[in-house]
Amino acid sequence: MNENLFAPFIAPTILGLPAAVLIILSPPLLIPTSKYLINNRLITTQQWLIKLTSKQMMTMHNTKGRTWSLMLVSLIIFIATTNLLGLLPHSFTPTTQLSMNLAMAIPLWAGAVIMGFRSKIKNALAHFLPQGTPTPLIPMLVIIETISLLIQPMALAVRLTANITAGHLLMHLIGSATLAMSTINLPSTLIIFTILILLTILEIAVALIQAYVFTLLVSLYLHDNT
Amino acid sequence: MASVGECPAPVPVKDKKLLEVKLGELPSWILMRDFSPSGIFGAFQRGYYRYYNKYINVKKGSISGITMVLACYVLFSYSFSYKHLNTYHLAFLTSEHERLRKYH
Numbered sequence: 001m002n003e004n005l006f007a008p009f010i011a012p013t014i015l016g017l018p019a020a021v022l023i024i025l026s027p028p029l030l031i032p033t034s035k036y037l038i039n040n041r042l043i044t045t046q047q048w049l050i051k052l053t054s055k056q057m058m059t060m061h062n063t064k065g066r067t068w069s070l071m072l073v074s075l076i077i078f079i080a081t082t083n084l085l086g087l088l089p090h091s092f093t094p095t096t097q098l099s100m101n102l103a104m105a106i107p108l109w110a111g112a113v114i115m116g117f118r119s120k121i122k123n124a125l126a127h128f129l130p131q132g133t134p135t136p137l138i139p140m141l142v143i144i145e146t147i148s149l150l151i152q153p154m155a156l157a158v159r160l161t162a163n164i165t166a167g168h169l170l171m172h173l174i175g176s177a178t179l180a181m182s183t184i185n186l187p188s189t190l191i192i193f194t195i196l197i198l199l200t201i202l203e204i205a206v207a208l209i210q211a212y213v214f215t216l217l218v219s220l221y222l223h224d225n226t
Numbered sequence: 227m228a229s230v231g232e233c234p235a236p237v238p239v240k241d242k243k244l245l246e247v248k249l250g251e252l253p254s255w256i257l258m259r260d261f262s263p264s265g266i267f268g269a270f271q272r273g274y275y276r277y278y279n280k281y282i283n284v285k286k287g288s289i290s291g292i293t294m295v296l297a298c299y300v301l302f303s304y305s306f307s308y309k310h311l312n313t314y315h316l317a318f319l320t321s322e323h324e325r326l327r328k329y330h
Contacts, residue, residue: 019306026299030292032278041287088296090303 027081076215083207096165101157109153112221
């Protein structure tokens with residue numbers, strides 16, 4: 001039982017080839033594009049949602065930051081759909097793999113920081129020292145701020161991985177606990193089943209929230225650096 | 227002189243749809259299909275648009291257009307993990323689905 005717990009998180013392979021690539025490429029099939037103004041219901045709902053989120057996210061950036069809007073909107077759509085698809089039974093969620101989240105976090109963070117350093121060096125370096133610190137504290141604070149800057153991509157990736165993985169694991173455990181208790185004691189089964197339902201609702205929320213948080217933080221780093 | 231309902235020339239086997247191919251012609255029909263990468267991609271594209279235009283791209287599309295796709299996705303993922311759900315590392319293994327068995 002212990003080794004079976006982490007089995008759903010193994011990347012699937014077909015005869016040794018990574019099928020994870022196919023699974024990562026599958027969410028775009030659910031999001032069609034259209035060249036018409038008035039579309040079917042699916043496209044209309046999706047376009048409405050995209051307009052809502054993009055307006056919400058991109059109002060705080062200036063012109064240079066808004067050039068990233070396509071990147072950020074597609075990021076949030078990808079993470080949200082991937083997390084939501086992972087809630088289906090037996091499916092594989094690519095965002096549980098740390099490798100993929102690192103591959104998403106490091107280039108985006110590095111792009112924002114390097115862009116900041118290239119265009120406005122003084123502003124970018126000024127982030128290392130908050131305003132109004134007493135003079136003796138300055139060396140230590142610069143070190144601390146540097147570390148907090150360098151840890152941002154790691155935190156982004158690990159946050160997403162850990163949240164989604166923990167949620168899936170909890171659902172597995174509580175689900176198997178419900179199954180095991182169903183033959184022993186019925187009222188406690190109902191209690192545990194209620195917990196499972198609440199957990200599923202939480203997982204849906206977590207899936208969406210994690211997408212939002214990831215994208216919001218990247219846009220925050222962008223805002224600091226444009 | 228041909229009457230109205232007669233076909234003037236026989237259609238070659240390659241261009242027939244699957245349901246019109248007679249059973250004896252099936253191997254030759256399979257062999258004549260286009261298995262190049264662009265052919266396979268074209269097959270996927272045709273299949274996608276066939277499903278899309280039938281269930282989603284309609285005036286009053288319902289949620290069943292997407293839920294059918296998701297149900298297929300669940301079944302597909304189940305078939306992927308079937309092998310792993312059935313392995314159990316001790317010597318005695320009588321039936322499948324180690325977790326659903328009543329006595330361990």
